[in-house]
Amino acid sequence: MAADPLSRVFAALADPTRRDMVARLAVADATVGQLAGPYDVSVQAVSKHLRVLEDAGLVTRSRDAQRRPVHLEAEVLDLMTAWIERYRRQAEERYRRLDDVLASMPDGDTDTTTDTPTERGNPS
Amino acid sequence: MAADPLSRVFAALADPTRRDMVARLAVADATVGQLAGPYDVSVQAVSKHLRVLEDAGLVTRSRDAQRRPVHLEAEVLDLMTAWIERYRRQAEERYRRLDDVLASMPDGDTDTTTDTPTERGNPS
DNA sequence: CACGTCCTCAACCAACCGGTTGACAACAGC
DNA sequence: GCTGTTGTCAACCGGTTGGTTGAGGACGTG
Numbered sequence: 001m002a003a004d005p006l007s008r009v010f011a012a013l014a015d016p017t018r019r020d021m022v023a024r025l026a027v028a029d030a031t032v033g034q035l036a037g038p039y040d041v042s043v044q045a046v047s048k049h050l051r052v053l054e055d056a057g058l059v060t061r062s063r064d065a066q067r068r069p070v071h072l073e074a075e076v077l078d079l080m081t082a083w084i085e086r087y088r089r090q091a092e093e094r095y096r097r098l099d100d101v102l103a104s105m106p107d108g109d110t111d112t113t114t115d116t117p118t119e120r121g122n123p124s
Numbered sequence: 125m126a127a128d129p130l131s132r133v134f135a136a137l138a139d140p141t142r143r144d145m146v147a148r149l150a151v152a153d154a155t156v157g158q159l160a161g162p163y164d165v166s167v168q169a170v171s172k173h174l175r176v177l178e179d180a181g182l183v184t185r186s187r188d189a190q191r192r193p194v195h196l197e198a199e200v201l202d203l204m205t206a207w208i209e210r211y212r213r214q215a216e217e218r219y220r221r222l223d224d225v226l227a228s229m230p231d232g233d234t235d236t237t238t239d240t241p242t243e244r245g246n247p248s
Numbered sequence: 249c250a251c252g253t254c255c256t257c258a259a260c261c262a263a264c265c266g267g268t269t270g271a272c273a274a275c276a277g278c
Numbered sequence: 279g280c281t282g283t284t285g286t287c288a289a290c291c292g293g294t295t296g297g298t299t300g301a302g303g304a305c306g307t308g
Contacts (some may be wrong), residue, residue, distance in 0.1 A: 001294085002138070002140075004140060006140075006143070007138050007139065007140055007143075010134050010135075010137045010138035011134075011135070011138035013134045014131050014134035014135035014138055015131065015295095015296085016128060016130075016131055017296095019130070019131075019207070022211055023211055025215075026211040026212075026214040026215040026218070027214065027218070028218070031254080031255090032254075032255060032256095033253090033254065033255080041296090041297070041298090042297080042298070042299085043254080043255070043256095044255085044256075044257090044297085044298080044299085045296070045297055045298080047255065047256060047257095048256095048295090048296070048297085049296085051256095052295095063304095065253095065254085065304085065305055065306065066253060066254040066255065066304060066305050066306080067254065067255085067305095068254080068255065068256090072211075072215050074211070074212045074215035074216060077208045077211070077212040078212070080204070080208055081205060081208055081209065081212075083143070084201050084204055084205055084208075085205065087146055087147055087150040087196075087198070087201070088150075088198045088201040088202070088205075090150040090151065091149075091150040091196050091198035092198060094150065094151065094152070139265095139266085141266090155284080155285090156284075156285060156286095157283090157284065157285080165266090165267070165268090166267075166268070166269085167284080167285065167286095168267085168268080168269085168285085168286075168287090169266070169267055169268080170285095171285065171286060171287095172265090172266075172267085172286095173266085175286095176265095187274095189274085189275055189276070189284085190274060190275050190276080190283065190284040190285065191275095191284065191285085192284080192285065192286090
């Protein structure tokens, strides 16, 4: 299994069935049987999906007689949001800076048409 | 291949190598060779990873002679953020509401110690 | 106690994934 | 026109994944 938590969370949500489960668990806790209802797969398959979500820390299972109520642990989602936002912001910032550079040289000083032999080779 | 875009993006970022590539591409565009440098895997493997990122819409590849500069398309990340935030918010709201209910009954009306036979069975 | 319900565990299977090697297309430069 | 560099395509391989069926554990109820 994937070692790092972030990979586990991303992988867990890469499956549409699992995403749908999370969506429904955001509304209310549910038992395995309740979760299995809408999908036409076996209860065992749903149980497996829950295991994946549990390993990713997205869900916890307790006991109530035979029932196993499933509860969404939404804080783990923040882990992902943090990662995503970091690089989205970084990329955004880079483009903004590039725009600034382009805006700051409106004259014909930059000859992009003729070739600039400097900066091309990639030694080392 | 996974049909829906969201699954593709999540699956693409479920791999630590691919996440690292995205992180580096957020700083600057890069060629396949440059990307492959740090990892001790073949260039072919990196090319495959890039294909996955490209299929997810996270990356575009252009041409410059033999080089294939890779460019990060950060907007796709918003797709994920939107999904995640939606359900994190929903779950958060639910817990907040539960807290309100608990807070609104500070008297001894709710006997959690003795058993409450109502609300337990789950018909239909 | 026997029985039905809810759920998990184990074994199996086809499909996919991440990696490899080998061949080769495209281009720059001698 | 060769040669080296850069990257992709194709075939293959072991491990994982998502699904199945079958067996059985735990619990409430007759």
